[in-house]
Amino acid sequence: MKLNRISLLRVHYMPKLFEPGILYVSEEYGTAMHLCACGCGLKVTTPILPSRWSFKDTPHGPSLWPSVGNWTQPCNSHYVIDDGDIVWCESWSPEAVMAGREHEKAKRAAYYDKLYDRDWIGRAWNWLKGLFAR
Numbered sequence: 649m650k651l652n653r654i655s656l657l658r659v660h661y662m663p664k665l666f667e668p669g670i671l672y673v674s675e676e677y678g679t680a681m682h683l684c685a686c687g688c689g690l691k692v693t694t695p696i697l698p699s700r701w702s703f704k705d706t707p708h709g710p711s712l713w714p715s716v717g718n719w720t721q722p723c724n725s726h727y728v729i730d731d732g733d734i735v736w737c738e739s740w741s742p743e744a745v746m747a748g749r750e751h752e753k754a755k756r757a758a759y760y761d762k763l764y765d766r767d768w769i770g771r772a773w774n775w776l777k778g779l780f781a782r
């Protein structure tokens with residue numbers, strides 16, 4: 649079964665057994681591992697290095713860039729981990745998929761800004777947003 653969410657677990661050493669839906673990150677060893685999000689059971693290793701993958705711990709979950717592409721595996725999975733979401737990009741390039749996501753996020757933010765701008769909820773909302781601003 650394809651997963652849509654993944655959560656972060658910081659570890660020192662990688663465990664022997666992996667659970668689906670968890671991104672294991674060892675910053676000491678500069679590596680992240682998880683089970684392929686399609687459910688095939690494949691262990692995916694993504695070195696956290698300037699030349700390989702970059703990892704970010706956001707309030708919503710982990711982000712990993714660039715995408716994870718298991719081309720050499722039977723499942724051929726291809727996805728991006730963004731804010732704890734598993735964003736599938738089978739027929740689109742990851743850049744196109746993420747550009748669409750950013751566009752949706754901006755549209756949603758603009759919608760709520762307009763909705764709550766004039767009253768006290770707006771001020772509370774902006775205050776809250778300020779708290780969680782990255």
Ligand SMILES: [Zn+2]
Pocket residue numbers: 684685686687688689690718721723724725
């Ligand atoms: Zn897979």
